[in-house]
Amino acid sequence: DADVTQTPRNRITKTGKRIMLECSQTKGHDRMYWYRQDPGLGLRLIYYSFDVKDINKGEISDGYSVSRQAQAKFSLSLESAIPNQTALYFCATSKGPSQSTQYFGPGTRLTVL
């Protein structure tokens, strides 16, 4: 869905480096999510935000932090990257509690050497 974008699309970094993944959306949705996808493990929730002042931890938040700079922007940071954070990262958005559909960004493939 072109309304949800992620940058960068691919990133190779080294252990210990700080890295930021960015997500932007033009759908006007209030809710944004960061997921991590690993083979055989599906999509696991890292953090989610229901509005600019609301940030919540998901099931695997350790080693990650987020920032909701505006309703349309939600960034994921790895303060000190480690190899087991190598994965495919997806941002998603949804609108309020009544409209349930999530829309995913194209994903960022992160490799930590």
Next chain:
Amino acid sequence: GENVEQHPSTLSVQEGDSAVIKCTYSDSASNYFPWYKQELGKRPQLIIDIRSNVGEKKDQRIAVTLNKTAKHFSLHITETQPEDSAVYFCAARTTSGTYKYIFGTGTRLKVLA
């Protein structure tokens, strides 16, 4: 905590046959159940969803059934085609506390021509 189990992890069918993927959820407060299709290298895309007040929903060759008592829901694809080959994810949205989506671990469907 909340959990969604998905089976099978891989499924191969002959073109034209039907495919069934099953999911079981743990949180009885879940009220929305989407199914996503993810083609290789692409983002998850919603293909069908069902709410807890409905037992079955159909969209052309795809149908989803929900059994709230047993806490399981299934995806049915009839007259499968090679382009149906992909990874399929189920999810359940919980309403306990906050509205989070819990994903199954995915089913890799191969439709053999």
